Amino acid sequence: MMGGRIGVESAPGCGATFWFTVDLAPGDPRTVPGDDTDLTGLSIIVAEPDPVQRAVLIRALEDKRAAVADATTADEAVELLTMADADLLLLSDGLLEHHPDDAPGAPNPRLSAPAVLARIAAAGVRPPPTLHLVDGREQAGDCPPETGGDGAPSAGQPPRHDHLGRPIRRDALFRRLAALAGRAVPPDRQADSPLAATNGGPAALDKAAFETAALIPTAAPPMILVAEDHPTNQQVILRQLRQLGFEADLSGDGLEALTAWRARPYRLLITDCHMPRMDGYELSRQIRSAEAAAPDTESASGPVAGSVAGSRRRTAIIAMTANALAGEMERCTAAGMDDYIAKPVTLKQLATALNRALGEGSAAPPDEPPAAEPAATAEQTLDLDHVRTTFGGFDAASLDMLDFFLETTRPLLDEATVALQRCDLEAVRGTAHTLAGAARTAGANRLGRAASALELAAHRGDPDGAEQALAAVRAAYPAVEAAIRALRIGEAV
Missing domain, CATH: 3.40.50.2300 (Response regulator)
Incomplete structure (x- = not known):
């Protein structure tokens, strides 16, 4: 996730040397926290x-x-x-x-x-x-x-x-x-x-900031707020925004995002539609309601956000979801959202949506990376061309994202199984929706299709169909895991 590389050099009888490279900005001793707070023995x-x-x-x-x-x-x-x-x-x-x-x-x-x-x-x-x-x-x-x-x-x-x-x-x-x-x-x-x-900053723990604890006092606060509950999708959208020249605050669900939005203005909100505690539809309705109650300060040129004493300008809202159900775009529009992009989102699609929301020329879409030679099982198991298009290339950070996808997807399979055993089809639907979005983002097309089938069966209230779809999901996952592990082994060698 830090844009570096890692590998190993090994020879029989000589041992192994593990190495990594990462580019880091020079530190400022005035802003690096000291380590003199004593918590020993507590x-x-x-x-x-x-x-x-x-x-x-x-x-x-x-x-x-x-x-x-x-x-x-x-x-x-x-x-x-x-x-x-x-x-x-x-x-x-x-x-x-x-x-x-x-x-x-x-x-x-x-x-x-x-x-x-x-x-x-x-x-x-x-x-x-x-x-x-x-x-x-x-x-x-x-x-x-x-x-x-x-x-x-x-x-x-x-x-x-x-x-x-x-x-x-x-x-x-x-x-x-x-x-x-x-x-x-x-x-x-x-x-x-x-x-x-x-x-009230973003609601999800900023792991990189936590571990480095370095602040840049002169940096302008991000103008984009992202509301997304799945860890893999969080990492993907943040990296894509950085590649397009934007920093963003991150919230893990709609309630956290609403709290962050109320704390200070954002020009743009990018939100998933289905999240715990408060979904993207309700989040959008709450924001539009709050804006309607404030003095009208929207500029004539469209949704440009800012802050004026006692007032708030309109925040542009982009829906981002993998929902397999019909009528999703209409639901987004009815909730007050301005735009809709379907997961998985490529860099080019995100850049186009940012230009619509923030003004033409705000984000320059990257050149399309060259496609790899097609593999016999690439489309079925892992679409590496999709990963390249999503990230603008395939590097060590892309491998890190795929590893993270495995770590965060395994528990979803167990959650769906437990939910189906207790006949909680709504919980099955929510878990399947999350899994489908993450799988498509990672280029696991077969797994994504199986998860969407599980979501639809749960939405229809069909426990037998959900059981069959869940079996297909569990059958598709090992091949994805093996493909990603093989990529990691090849990268290290």
Whole structure:
């Protein structure tokens, strides 16, 4: 994902040399966070539903020599806290109440952070000092403090609750946790900017920013907001936008995107239509409703966004979805969207849509890369020409994306199987929709077609058809996995 290369040189009896190359901008010592916040020995529970974000948080805290345990459900968080005291709790919204295997078929809602804290208290355990990871400033009051109505801690005592907005920066995270633990907090640094660390930025964890923790204070904020729930599609659209000269903020669903949009203006929103918590249709309706309630400041030339005191200009909205159902474009238009592009989206298609939304000449479509020699099974299993067209070439970053596709697709197969076993066809439809979009983006055409067939069967309420389609999906996946693994082996050699 960083545009570099990795490989290995090996000879029998001589060993192996692994190498990588990556281009990095020179660092500015004024903006690189220091490593002088002391979290050594603190026991911290990380309760985060997203596996990628959870892994990044755990690694960052372990680097600071904290003792970290993780909880993937509310029940796990309660169990950990009843077994042993913890110094701190790092808590996100959206934890499942229990693991699906513990009570198959039983209601299993996703809980807010206050609901998780209430369950902990109901178990007879006082929650430890808690850092609530929020999606934006509107949620900052969700976790009420225990120390009084004004939220102020007792004199001389550290606070018991705090909030940190996404995207999360290492320095900001460490400072907040140290303060909650009552430890000394080093003097403020440029990299711990409240604007970047706490105000309603994009809702998905910015992994690259988290790990590098480098800010560029002079850079203009992105004018594009992307709302997309699948990790593979997130990485693809962000890379495509960068190749066309644009940076973007990222949200994992419609509710997060709405929070980010309310926090500051964006010229353009690119949104998937089917996402958890709030879909793209409702997101678009909410934005158009908010714009209609504000003073009319739209320019005569079209949807140009900006910010005027007490007002907001119109945000252009592009729908981006792999929906296999008829009438999708009409639904997008009725919800107030301006344009529609179907997944998988090539660089040329994205550039054309950006020019329609932002003005002709805003994005220069790249030259089409040369096609590879056709392979006997390329169309059936993995369409590498599509990958080249999507990314403007086939390089190490493209291989990284395909690897990431495998990592994030395997769990979808299991989710669809479990949902079908409990006859939850709506959950099957949603999972199949996500899988179809990711498969087509990765060039896995046969897998994408099978996933679309599963989506249609679930939409029709046909459990027998869904079972057959799911069998086809599971049969198509191993060939895709083998093809991608073969590409990785060939690249390394």
